[in-house]
Amino acid sequence: MFTKPKILLSWLVLLLSFASLFLSSWIILPPPNMSLLTLAVGAPEVSPWLLLLNSLSLLLSFFCIRRRQLQRLACIFSLIGLLICAWVLVNIPPTQIQMAKAMKQGLGENYLEQIPAQVRAKMQTHPFNLVNFVGGIPLGKTRHQKDIIFATPAGVPLKMEVYQPSEVGKYPAVVVIYGGAWQYGNPHANSEFNQYIANHGYTVFAIDYRHAPKYQFPTQLDDVRTALNFIRKHAAAYEADPERMVVIGRSAGAHLAMLAAYQPDAPPIRAVVNYYGPVNLPGGYKTPPFPDPINTRAVLKAFMGGSLEELPNQYQIASPINYLTHPLPPTLLIYGSRDNLVEARFGKKMYERLHDSGNTAVFLQIPWAEHAFDAVFNGVSNQLALYHTERFLAWALFKQ
CATH class of the missing domain: 3.40.50.1820 (Alpha/Beta hydrolase fold, catalytic domain)
Structure with a gap:
């Protein structure tokens, strides 16, 4: 059985993976309002940092999440974020x-x-x-x-x-x-x-x-x-x-x-x-x-x-x-x-x-x-x- 601290850690890592993907997504998403325009302006400019953040969340997903479904979801979030950031750097x-x-x-x-x-x-x-x-x-x-x-x-x-x-x-x-x-x-x-x-x-x-x-x-x-x-x-x-x-x-x-x-x-x-x-x-x-x-x-x-x-x-x-x-x-x-x-x-x-x-x-x-x-x-x-x-x-x- 999973202890409560491990369950909490799993959800925190999943949240980190989602947050990394959310920030990275504005490299490609068109902003619908001025608040999100700020993210769309900044995200590609700091893409090397976002690449590291997605990489970190991917590693933590492997080592800190024991529930298979949560781990798979966190890895998907992180991998998509990595690909988006890599698109900037490769270009x-x-x-x-x-x-x-x-x-x-x-x-x-x-x-x-x-x-x-x-x-x-x-x-x-x-x-x-x-x-x-x-x-x-x-x-x-x-x-x-x-x-x-x-x-x-x-x-x-x-x-x-x-x-x-x-x-x-x-x-x-x-x-x-x-x-x-x-x-x-x-x-x-x-x-x-x-x-x-x-x-x-x-x-x-x-x-x-x-x-x-x-x-x-x-x-x-x-x-x-x-x-x-x-x-x-x-x-x-x-x-x-x-x-x-x-x-x-x-x-x-x-x-x-x-x-x-x-x-x-x-x-x-x-x-x-x-x-x-x-x-x-x-x-x-x-x-x-x-x-x-x-x-x-x-x-x-x-x-x-x-x-x-x-x-x-x-x-x-x-x-x-x-x-x-x-x-x-x-x-x-x-x-x-x-x-x-x-x-x-x-x-x-x-x-x-x-x-x-x-x-x-x-x-x-x-x-x-x-x-x-x-x-x-x-x-x-x-x-x-x-x-x-x-x-x-x-x-x-x-x-x-």
Whole structure:
């Protein structure tokens, strides 16, 4: 007969197996709401840890469960979880091969040779590093300034944060625009990325903008353009080179980055980096994702001030894909295949339109990644994205 402690232990191991499978399942399941979106974003990024958790639960199932039926059930849970996690890890090498190929197709076979050796020496040497996954990506020492007011439109103070290399000098400027459905967020977002990039020889400006629904388009674009003009005017004070500037955005911030850089009267911008940003607002409104955890149409209505039927021209004006009538800065687009907020098909179409219009563009797609995958800075997807982003930045700003 089984004693009560052994029975309790068996059920605890079964619970662990189920919990491991539940967490792992969000690597492949589409999230129906914002709460589960968090799991869907994080699960693939920590898949090596989940692999270990499923392995542990499998071992415990063999040694700690004596009831045959419970043991079989726990093993099934653990094995399914293991297979899901292994799918991510097994796909890292082929994904990296495809991304490296896309970089060469977009920038040229020898694009890395155009980057000075001293710049290449500071880059990550591997697209995925298990040591960095466990211990974190080294950020290095930088100088950091906060709460710099660059404008006060309608009495609203707009602030920026500046990250600079530890040594005084003159560096290319990288302007970073945060996401948040145009409704929330602040310049301190993605601070690890900003510090990392600054440590690699750039002055990073993380800027703010007014939020919907109180302020609607084109207010956000106006604020970004104001920030770019401020940075150009005061570049010397922050040891930045105004003639070597790149704009990077995430999600809604990527939308604003592209719009600002693509304007016919935009200041000189060397390149744009778009992390999972909306590019075709009418298309996103007509065919929202399913499931739709963020309620895409409601977000667009709040941002634009009405529906597509009410404001068709405004939706067109607010779509970067409609600005391909003149030469544009080189553009790097990075999307996750499992993005349930901004589907990768829109990024792919944007890339095709850029390429067909004679503009330089690179499209990178990560098979297992959700929206905001880089929220886990040392996660699997962000390591791949960061590896190629820093090469794109160096090519755009340091190429000889």
